[in-house]
Amino acid sequence: MIKTISVRQLSIIGFISVFALKLTILPSLFYQKSGIDALFSLFFLIIFDLLEYFIILKLLKQNQNKDFYQFLCDKTGKIVAKIILFLLFVFYFIKIILLTSGGYNFARNAIFKEAPLFLFAFILLSISNSLCLFKTQSYARTSEFFYPIILIMMSIFMIIALFTAPMQDLRPFFQNTFSNIFNTSFMFSIVSGNFLFMLFFMGRIKFKETKYKSYNFKILYGCFLVFLFYFIDYSIFKYTAMAHPQAISEIIQFLPLTNIIGNFDWLAVSLMLLLFSLHGGLFIICLSYSLKNILVNKKIKNKNLLSLIIINFLILIFIYFVFPKFEDMRQFVFNQYYVPILSSIVFFIPLFLYIISFIIEKINKKNRVILKRKKGITNINFKNKGMYYEKDF
Amino acid sequence: MKKTFKYFKTHPIYFLLFLCLLFLPPVIVAQPETQSTLIVRALGIDKTEEGYDISTVVLTPKSDQMFGENYKLIEGKGKSVSDAIAQIGVYSGKNIGLSHTGIVFVNDLACKTGLVEILDFLIREYSLGNNTSIMYVQDSTKDVINASLTLAKESEISLDEISVFNENKILFEKSTIESVHDSSNAPSRCSLLSVIKLSDENGLETKGSQSNESSGNEVSSGDQTESTQQSQEKNIENSGEALVLKEGKEKILLSKEEVLKYKWTKNSKGINYADVFILENFSDENLTNANVSVILENNKVEYNIDFNKAGNPIFEYKISPTVRIVEVNQKILDKDIYISPNKLSTNKLENAINSYVENNVREIITKLQFENLDLNKIYEKINAVDNKMFKKYLDQLSDKSKYLENIEFKYECQCEIL
Known part of the structure; x- marks a missing residue:
């Protein structure tokens, strides 16, 4: 397989995938469910994500020469592979609908109140589709190009907010029960699963023999920044967080810096639009890959283009007719059990695949031993993995 | 048509220029x-x-x-x-x-x-x-x-x-x-x-x-x-x-005086020209019946929270203001008071400022306690430090909204004169 992206680029995409809607409406939605203890709900989601990341990384290293669909077919069979891809398709579809709707909500307030949904959807989908149409290498390079900008903007924002914003004491914690905290994590599980996209890059990553501590550091730093952002938001708006749906813009208003240099909102707007575009591209890549491999008919020549057309068509149908308002979307995604159950199933896919791979590997080893005994080979060396054995003459 | 499409695909910059020409002119002439x-x-x-x-x-x-x-x-x-x-x-x-x-x-x-x-x-x-x-x-x-x-x-x-x-x-x-x-x-x-x-x-x-x-x-x-x-x-x-x-x-x-008393309970940084307080008829080894005007430079307020045997909270203010003497009016002229500012900062003057601050804070907190107005967010502070004990205290009250009534306040001021 052609290796198109490096581990560094993968970790950069992972860093970027942690943000977006988590910096706008989600803090207020979390707060409505469990108050200040929403910090712990977020913490548990981050921990699940990180555990999943390490499992996915292991899978990627073990299957460097296989496509994700190929891997699924080998380990689980075609039918189960398509079911898994379908679940991932629905998962990412909900994410992109949420991104479009929530992103429009943010952009309308932050930039132009009179801007129509069509304008935002056109811009977002054009950029996302073009990021998907070009090769994965182009997307990785685009992310690599914008990574220092996002990193510097986020870091500066956090440092200024931490040292200058009027923050309140968040104690006491655990005013809600643990069941309430976990229930909030469960209901908002759609916003995590940030590293599942890496499965779609299986077989295209250039793994080197060097250790990956610095790459893991990017992922950990991204998660840390998200947690810190929520901490700052709740510290500033301890009792009114539910009334501040555009978190990043609202925090900026309360920084003393705006008295000196005027409206600092350009940071929030440019950062968020950049993140929306990159996220949109990533989701479309995952959706396109899933749909391509679900479509059965071998006669279809340009599956890539066809899958993009279907995806965009579905997105427009959903944002205009099924969920015309963000409120409707919010009610369906966060207040009913369908989406959290789907998200929970999807989260266990990497673990399921890892276990399946492990079991199959064990069975294969057992089969190799049986095969060797049949052939009269007694001296069996299992030091090297794979098909090594020596004959006993 | 196919040739045009292929041309734009290989030269996307021209497609972008076409879009700019299409959308830019109306934007330029539109009303700001x-x-x-x-x-x-x-x-x-x-x-x-x-x-x-x-x-x-x-x-x-x-x-x-x-x-x-x-x-x-x-x-x-x-x-x-x-x-x-x-x-x-x-x-x-x-x-x-x-x-x-x-x-x-x-x-x-x-x-x-x-x-x-x-x-x-x-x-x-x-x-x-x-x-x-x-x-x-x-x-x-x-x-x-x-x-x-x-x-x-x-x-x-x-x-x-x-x-x-x-x-x-x-x-x-x-x-x-x-x-x-x-x-x-x-x-x-x-x-x-x-x-x-x-x-x-x-x-x-x-x-x-x-x-x-x-x-x-x-x-x-x-x-x-x-x-x-x-x-x-x-x-x-x-x-x-x-x-x-x-x-x-x-x-x-x-009133203005009450607001100035209230400010002693808040942290502040930077010289506060808005308030100069005067110690009247002050005498010590350096001054005789002088009106000493003092300005606040910084104020640091810490809180000590405890509970007594009855389970009622004890809230102690520990105020550490940094002040500076800006004016001394006394009938007897004394050149020495200009030689070194440190000459003026005696223990007696410090004690006088400390008791001035403590009295001011006591008056305003007592008034707010009487009016049942928790301006200093005492509820949040006690709740943050010892949530369980505070809940027990609230549960024993007949009217939970009047939690300020039984709280015992203490005041301690330790000023530093620059």
Whole structure:
């Protein structure tokens, strides 16, 4: 397989995938469910994500020469592979609908109140589709190009907010029960699963023999920044967080810096639009890959283009007719059990695949031993993995 | 067609240029938004029996006018705040833009009714930041706004700057939409608003060469020219007083002296020129019956929270101000007092300042305790330190809202004289 992206680029995409809607409406939605203890709900989601990341990384290293669909077919069979891809398709579809709707909500307030949904959807989908149409290498390079900008903007924002914003004491914690905290994590599980996209890059990553501590550091730093952002938001708006749906813009208003240099909102707007575009591209890549491999008919020549057309068509149908308002979307995604159950199933896919791979590997080893005994080979060396054995003459 | 499509695919830059040519010209010749937007710089909310009277100071940008001449007063009436603001838009034929509103004034009836309900529109309005200052006006906000028009023109002093000064140097607390909203949701439920009023004698003069027409242009009503003129002849007085709100409603008005006492309970940094306190008839080894004026440079306040055997909280203020002697008035002239400032900072003077501060803090906290006003967020502080014990204490009370009654306060001051 052609290796198109490096581990560094993968970790950069992972860093970027942690943000977006988590910096706008989600803090207020979390707060409505469990108050200040929403910090712990977020913490548990981050921990699940990180555990999943390490499992996915292991899978990627073990299957460097296989496509994700190929891997699924080998380990689980075609039918189960398509079911898994379908679940991932629905998962990412909900994410992109949420991104479009929530992103429009943010952009309308932050930039132009009179801007129509069509304008935002056109811009977002054009950029996302073009990021998907070009090769994965182009997307990785685009992310690599914008990574220092996002990193510097986020870091500066956090440092200024931490040292200058009027923050309140968040104690006491655990005013809600643990069941309430976990229930909030469960209901908002759609916003995590940030590293599942890496499965779609299986077989295209250039793994080197060097250790990956610095790459893991990017992922950990991204998660840390998200947690810190929520901490700052709740510290500033301890009792009114539910009334501040555009978190990043609202925090900026309360920084003393705006008295000196005027409206600092350009940071929030440019950062968020950049993140929306990159996220949109990533989701479309995952959706396109899933749909391509679900479509059965071998006669279809340009599956890539066809899958993009279907995806965009579905997105427009959903944002205009099924969920015309963000409120409707919010009610369906966060207040009913369908989406959290789907998200929970999807989260266990990497673990399921890892276990399946492990079991199959064990069975294969057992089969190799049986095969060797049949052939009269007694001296069996299992030091090297794979098909090594020596004959006993 | 195929050839064209293939050409654009291989040369996407031309496709981009085509799109620019298609969309750019209409954008260039379109009317700028500033021409269709009324930029509101200050907002006055007068609650009346019938509804609301909203007065706005609007900026109408014009290229050939000097600064200040294009501030105008426009008034609107309605059953709700949003209705009244919409009326102003109708009268002026423009969209209302609140993103540059620096200050909101509220009248007495608005504070008595409940400020959080009245400010609901402003809390929801995204373009108006919740860190916009609020000031309380006892009579009519329209009169204050009218008087401020000349002030801005002649002296470039604006009332939103005065409000920010109050927050930083007098109240040491925010007096904003967010602070009112926050306090109504917090357990302590109290907040402070700075006060501004019109006075015949004190304050900033607003009388000027400006006639009625250019500084106050009332679009909606024509029967108030006389009162407009009268308000413009009065002075704007930043009295240093503060209004205490509980659950968004007016409770008591703190006098300037009480506000200055209250400031000792807040952390502050930077020299506070707004308050010079005087130790009268002070004598020690260096001074004899002197009036010593002292200024506060920094103030650090820490809290020690404990519970007594009965389970009642003990709240101890540990105040560590850094002060500086700025003036010494005594009948006997003594050159030595200028030689070294350290000569003046004796133990006796330190003790005198400490007891001055402790007495001031005791008086104001006792008053607030009596009025059941938790301005210092004592509920949150005790709850943060020992949640379980505090809950036990609250459970034993017959009326949980009167938790301040049984709290024992202690005061300790240790000043440093520079």
